[in-house]
Amino acid sequence: MDIARSEVFEAGTPIACRSCRARHGVVCGALSNAQLKELNRHSLRRKVEAGSAIIAQGSESSFYSNIMRGVFKLCKMMPDGRQQIVALQFAPDFVGRPFVRESTLSAEAATDAEICVFPRNLLDRMIAQTPELQRSLHDQALNELDAAREWMLTLGRRTAEEKVASLLHLIATHAEPQTAISAAFDLPLSRAEIADFLGLTIETVSRQMTRLRKRGVILIENSRHIVVPDMDELEKISA
Amino acid sequence: MDIARSEVFEAGTPIACRSCRARHGVVCGALSNAQLKELNRHSLRRKVEAGSAIIAQGSESSFYSNIMRGVFKLCKMMPDGRQQIVALQFAPDFVGRPFVRESTLSAEAATDAEICVFPRNLLDRMIAQTPELQRSLHDQALNELDAAREWMLTLGRRTAEEKVASLLHLIATHAEPQTAISAAFDLPLSRAEIADFLGLTIETVSRQMTRLRKRGVILIENSRHIVVPDMDELEKISA
DNA sequence: ATCTGAGTTTGATCTGGATCAAATCCGGAC
DNA sequence: GTCCGGATTTGATCCAGATCAAACTCAGAT
Structure with missing residues (x-):
């Protein structure tokens, strides 16, 4: 790399x-x-x-x-x-x-x-x-x-959770512009790249993704493929 | 305000x-x-x-x-x-x-x-x-x-100290464009505004300014008026 | 089928900067 | 001059996210 x-x-x-x-x-x-x-x-x-x-x-x-x-x-x-x-x-x-x-x-x-x-x-x-x-x-x-x-x-004032949600929202709206309610998409970035975009570490990104998964905000089909059942909820979290 | x-x-x-x-x-x-x-x-x-x-x-x-x-x-x-x-x-x-x-x-x-x-x-x-x-x-x-x-x-990857040094450098170069070696200038921002520019809190900004002062990197004539004896050193700290 | 290694997740601990709480400073009103 | 109130500094403590350290996953190589 x-x-x-x-x-x-x-x-x-x-x-x-x-x-x-x-x-x-x-x-x-x-x-x-x-x-x-x-x-x-x-x-x-x-x-x-x-x-x-x-x-x-x-x-x-x-x-x-x-x-x-x-x-x-x-x-x-x-x-x-x-x-x-x-x-x-x-x-x-x-x-x-x-x-x-x-x-x-x-x-x-x-x-x-x-x-x-x-x-x-x-x-x-x-x-x-x-x-x-x-x-x-x-x-x-x-x-x-x-x-x-x-x-x-996002970089200066949002929390790690909000940052990760913001990123997912950004990707979702670009990958699936119709994004009405739900969305499914491939992340174009590795965890390391997401960290470098959000000003976080890999581990924090991973933990926040896990948290969002456990809360049912996202499904992680595999580390690169994400499903968002309810875009509104994601948007709400990204503040 | x-x-x-x-x-x-x-x-x-x-x-x-x-x-x-x-x-x-x-x-x-x-x-x-x-x-x-x-x-x-x-x-x-x-x-x-x-x-x-x-x-x-x-x-x-x-x-x-x-x-x-x-x-x-x-x-x-x-x-x-x-x-x-x-x-x-x-x-x-x-x-x-x-x-x-x-x-x-x-x-x-x-x-x-x-x-x-x-x-x-x-x-x-x-x-x-x-x-x-x-x-x-x-x-x-x-x-x-x-x-x-x-x-x-600056927001995503620099430390608090680097952030404050970056800000001072930014202001110095705009206020005193000739900025060869040393510079003296008025900060156009309060501590609260500096914090909002750097993604920090007031207290952290204040502490970092004090640290830079104690190290001799800057003189604080009063909270708004700053003297930088050696711009190179400031630039070095801002990374 | 097994091995390998990069990528990712998870766990334990640490720490830089946030938060809470007082002082102190200082310019303006009187 | 004194008083007042906002801005700033300083101190004590806390905690979100970093760091250190293992596991785990899984696609590709053998």
Whole structure:
């Protein structure tokens, strides 16, 4: 896992990405057909294995990506090894930091994933030329900012139990957007990763999950597959 | 203070804002002279007392602001009263959430402050018409996102001592941007606010400040005025 | 079928920071 | 000047979550 963390994305055996406005997410919806065609000509579709990093903290990245499938985690590591996951990203999110080459965080696939990779130079040019695209990236940035600040509340002020419930709620609502009453989903994160997202230890995460199970708030089919019979109750616990 | 928190900004005795490209910060640098003139015609300069809120969590806000002087805190409050400050903003930051009227946080003056207030409708129109402006707001949003994520690391993974040192370092670098070796500055926050920013209690903040003082890392001239003889040491402690 | 090892759970104990409780400080009203 | 009340510091104690230490689980290798 530590090796995986330092493994930076390298172009492998890419597949040219066909025109796919619907699936390029945030980027393609905002482009003209001509731009889309050019973008596609210079873009690659790539499969990414769980655990491999596509952006490394502290290094320069010369591309952006759109997530087509899978979940990515954005991590910040301290020199002594302490780590904090600062966001999860799901399809069809855009991954990358517009306007700044050097990354202050790493982006790593939490599950097997598929991405579309755009050259930074080309997309930067298109952003400058296309207010629509700028707007759509601006919008994603603002949404991520809202989410980050919401999570700051979780990190700073919620108890371990509330933190775990918040995480399950977050995953449930992203995995099963229809989430009316009940939900069943696969956790894209290991216990260690959950701990790094919640600012807790593995053991505390595990104990809180067990507590929620014993109270009937969740069923743990196996450590990665969770069923939530009553989403309202989970939401209530996450405060 | 609790009353102040719920006190929402109301236009008082505003002063028409003269053309002041340099001082309007993020917004005005990106506008043409004609736009600037129109914006100024519909904008107000306002003094805001420490403690009064210009945006209330959960309510709609029909204006944006630029901070001309002073410090604002962005707060999120839980139903049971727990609170987290999720950002500090300094002149010449832009305050407001483009594209979404209802606010998920409150914005409150931490010190006496002065702002320029723009009507939301007008500025939204200008954003749509002015890629430069969109770009400059996009840029601020991305910088705030970086800052928020950096702070998530502080909240989730740093010790109380590291948290307090991080806060002092943050304030010092904003108050005294030249910050080469030593720095002296006024804290814009009370101990209670510092606690709410760091996810700690008042007592812990106080104890850690005392510890830093006894170690000679800081001098506390009075509870609000701090001298840092050696910024490097402070930075080292904040990890 | 058994072994292996990473991931997870559970148990025992410890501790950093919270909580409860007084002092002390200090700026403003008088 | 004295008094007052909120902010801050300091002290004593507590406890949620960390740490240390085993078990347990289970998918993949042999």
